[in-house]
Amino acid sequence: MARHMNFCKKFVSSEPPPDPTIHLISAMRSILRRSLDSPRSTPTSPTRKVGEIRGPALTRSESCFPTLSGS
Numbered sequence: 001m002a003r004h005m006n007f008c009k010k011f012v013s014s015e016p017p018p019d020p021t022i023h024l025i026s027a028m029r030s031i032l033r034r035s036l037d038s039p040r041s042t043p044t045s046p047t048r049k050v051g052e053i054r055g056p057a058l059t060r061s062e063s064c065f066p067t068l069s070g071s
Contacts, residue, residue: 017023
């Protein structure tokens with residue numbers, strides 16, 4: 001918890017970077033490196049076969065409004 005509080009204090013008290021463009025480039029570089037270093041995910045669900053036809057994603061039902069009787 002102390003490490004978290006220390007980080008929060010440093011984050012709040014930090015000044016804006018002298019050159020925002022350089023800061024943005026550096027941040028994007030670190031994000032890209034992290035994404036390239038992380039292992040690739042493998043799908044857990046089976047993939048579709050080439051000729052397989054999918055069913056409709058949404059099906060329609062009757063109206064959601066109740067019918068008015070006696071009018």
